[in-house]
Amino acid sequence: MAYIEVKHESKRYKMGETIITANNDINFTADQGKLTVILGPSGAGKSTLLNILGGMDSPTEGEVWIDGTDIATFSDRQLTAFRRHNVGFVFQFYNLIPNLTTRENVELAGSIVKDALDPTTVLKQVGLGARLDNFPSQLSGGEQQRVAIARALAKNPSCCFVMN
Template identity: 60%
Template sequence: MAFVTFENVGKVYKTGDVEVRALHNVSFKIEKGEICVVVGQSGAGKTTLLNILGGMDTLTEGHVLLDGRDISTLNEKQMATYRRFDIGFVFQFYNLIPNLTAVENVEIASQLSKDPLDSMAVMKQVGLADRALNFPAQLSGGEQQRVAIARALAKNPKLLLCDEPTGALDYETGKAILKLLQDTCRKSGMTVVIITHNSALTAMADRVVKIKNGTVASVSINENPESIENIEW
């Protein structure tokens, strides 16, 4: 059984009498330990898809399964538990708490988890052991995003969801962040989903899901994913 399964997922937003269909009949699978890149233009439905998978939004029709569990049937309390224990989030903007040090930001996430990783060990993993006691304002954008990744990893989640994780970073820093995500996935066997509009990043993925106008245009498997160092855009 696949680790992540979307079955005929639809999402309709209603504003008064107006209905907007964000997703229509979306079906795909992701295997455990894969890097899956979900690619599409702005407004294609990528973030809606990610929010449904992450338990931050509900679907209108269909089913979403993670590790054999149908998350589309969960109530609000169960959904909060799912977000807390099973999912790590990395966003375009780092969302760090400014009056906590880098390692304290990571510790907050590990305190929310059943089976957390050691905060300092994760800081070391992302290359920031020597910046652990700095506050976010004392860190560069790339360093702040590394802290955000460390915070997500410290929860030891089943699934790491990244929404345009390099969107606020320059080219070289963005590549370093993607290399960190790629290396982490390979070493730990964690399943990683990266949302992007940059089709060059599909070369780093095990699986590529192309979204167009709220539906799946194609799903493809890379037999030989490229190391991020070898990808130019």
């Protein structure tokens, strides 16, 4: 079985009397340890799908299997625990905390899980070993992005989603 398996996933939102279909009958698989890219034009539902895969939203219909568990059936509390322990996110806007150093921004993410990776080690792996004590405003855009990547990876997640 694939690590991620999406079966007949659909997501609809109601806005007043109008039903908006963000995703309609999505099916795909992704293997663990493999880079998977989701492509499509603006408005195609890519972000909606990633939000569902990451446990930030639930599908209206269908199944979303991750590591043998259908997260589409999870309650809000179960989704929160799933996100905390299994998912790393890198958002389009990096959401770094401006008054925390690079190291502290990464430490913060690791503080919510038991098996977090060492922030200094992860920052060195993304080429920021010399910037541990810098604040986000002292970093280039690319460096800020690497801090966001390090923060996502420091949780030692089983899957990581880049929302770009």
